[in-house]
Amino acid sequence: MWLWYDWRAAAVADDHGSILDVEQWDGFYDERTVVARLECIAAGGLTAEAMTLMERFPEAKPRVHGELDLPEADWPLPDDDAQHAADQAAIAMATRGVAQAAGDPDRRLEHLMRASDEMRSTFITMEARLVEWVGLFLPEARFGHDRSSLGKTVSESESLEHLSQTLGVSLPPVGPGKSEWKSLKEWGGSVSVFRGQLDRLEHAIRQLAEEHLPSLSALLGPLLAARLCVEAHGRMRLARLPAGTVQVLGAEKAFFNHLKTGAPPPKHGHIFMHPWISRSPRWVRGKISRTVAAKASIAARVDAFGGEPWGEPEMRLLEQKVEEIRAAHSSPPSRRK
Amino acid sequence: MGKNTNRRRTTMLSWSVMKESRALWTINAVPRTAVYGESLRNFSGTEFRRWDPSRSKLGAAIMRTKDDPALLLPEAGSTVLYLGAGHGTSISHLHDHLCGIDNQQRGRLVAVDLAPRCLRELTHLAKNRPGLVPVLGDARKHAAWGVLLPRKINWLFQDVAQAGQVDIFIAACRRFLNKGGVGLLSLKAASERWTGEGESALFDKVESTLESSGFVVDERIELTGYEDNHVLFAVRMME
Helix, strand or coil: CEEEECCCEEEEECCCCCEEEEEECCCCCCHHHHHHHHHHHHCCCCCHHHHHHHHHCCCCEEEECCCCCCCCCCCCCCCHHHHHHHHHHHHHHHHHHHHHHHHCHHHHHHHHHHHHHHHHHHHHHHHHHHHHHHHHHCCCCCCCCCCCCHHHHHHHCCCHHHHHHHHCCCCCCCCCCHHHHHHHHHHHHHHHHHHHHHHHHHHHHHHHHHHHCHHHHHHHCHHHHHHHHHHCCCHHHHHHCCHHHHHHCCCHHHHHHHHHHCCCCCCCCHHHHCHHHHCCCHHHHHHHHHHHHHHHHHHHHHHHCCCCCCCHHHHHHHHHHHHHHHHHCCCCCCCCC | CCCCCCCCCCEECCCCEEECCCCEEEECCCCCCCCCCCCEEEECCEEEEEECHHHCHHHHHHHHCCCCHHHHCCCCCCEEEEECCCCCHHHHHHHHHHCCHHHCCCCEEEEEECCHHHHHHHHHHHHHCCCEEEEECCCCCHHHHHHHCCCCEEEEEECCCCCCHHHHHHHHHHHHEEEEEEEEEEEEHHHCCCCCCCHHHHHHHHHHHHHHCCEEEEEEEECCCCCCCEEEEEEEECC
16 A cells, blocks of 8 residues: 655555545645745655545555656646646745855855965965066165065055155156056055955955864864865865875875876875975975874864864874874985885 | 848747757747847847857757757657756756747746756746746755656756766656656766776767666767767657
8 A cells, every 4th residue: 555645645545556545735835835845855754644644544655756666546646736836936945045055164165265365366466566666666675575564655655755765765866657656556555455355365264164164273274174175175075085185185186197107196285285294304294294184084074074173182182293203204214225 | 232142041940949050049938138148139020049059968969960850859838857957058948949938838847956056047047937947956866856747757858967877867767757758868978987998988888778778769969069078868768
């Protein structure tokens, strides 16, 4: 005996397909209720009608419409009006599903991350141009490593003379024209605006990463945690990756070159950004990145599957381990075998 | 100027779809509106939208088929299933054919896609195109949206570009397609496991899998030129 049901009706039939009993929902096809019913079926639940029939025929096997083992029978299928109501509900569900994508931190993090990358590359180009440009008019000016305030200084100067006074250098005889100086001044303004924007972007990434990936952020820092999450296409996917893949995430080119030509495999991908690896001597980087990637992979799983988030103590433990590796290999290995 | 020598050879494939030598046109179901920047043109008072075959695998298949291209289209006014809806390029033209202005043909087009990004376009499309039912869901999980197709259908299209697409296709056809119904499977070589024997061996294998699962492969349409490394299988379900 079979219990057939869809979102608006349920029926019981024997094995030969003769209908024994039918229950139909005769409410108005109001969108919210239809959506709730469709969702209930999608989650594998029984509708109210199916439940009623289940009580009447406890031995019937419940099957949602369309399952392949149901016998052929004259099931009470929806008429045009009912179908129209279901279609409207499906559109509402799709619209809501699309809107819910905005709540997905993986997608939000990806936009932030890519925006910050684009902003950084623009900022670096523009800042380099500014330094060259000012250097052309004021050859004596030296900026060294502290260029951070140059954009602001230029944008706040009234004229090249004013700028040369602020920078404490002499003014050469030839200077820019009026509109040329204005362009330079505005360029400086853009550079300083971009710097502020970049800081705010990174702040937003840090905040979101610490919320979305608390353990991984505690272990590797929020920016690197966010980078790994974005490169892996989402937190759940990152959690399912083996540690070896986490280790070379971001070094795909070298990795596939290794598979193709047998060149040495990459020792690290994005994880190289971490000072434990980038500040270590070359010969221990591979060892450290293996250890760090293994822990990072566990941290990602803790985050993705709702474990007790890691914090400072776990980070210290790993740091200690990294120190041990460094201490055990304090000198480069000999080149001879 | 002289006399008009620019006479086009056009054939109507259905009440709405017109085939020209290099492009397809469908009667616009939402007059004066382009969906993806395609050109609109009046042919003797009726507005058509240009169906760019290099942006739609269904369009490419209609251009490339050696059979009667009208066989690849569903019956106007019927209910069809489209798995892997994408951004709605093919969907919009299919809707033109299936439903027409204000769904005068009374067709239904259930379009399933997994990506919220794609569904965003489709839900916009659905607002002006009654008969189009977008579904945000996994093509493999029939339970979530299968109740939207209470009766079996005669036309199913799949373009999902993910591993195991042939199994997804076979499962969907068994559940939703009538005996003798047409199934179109757009296959991307790069989405299947590379066996090292080359593309045609890969497609041969798919063909034999389809045949052993109770399908008759009517035609294997190479889309090269429009969509490289893609093949479209036109099959009929026989079991």
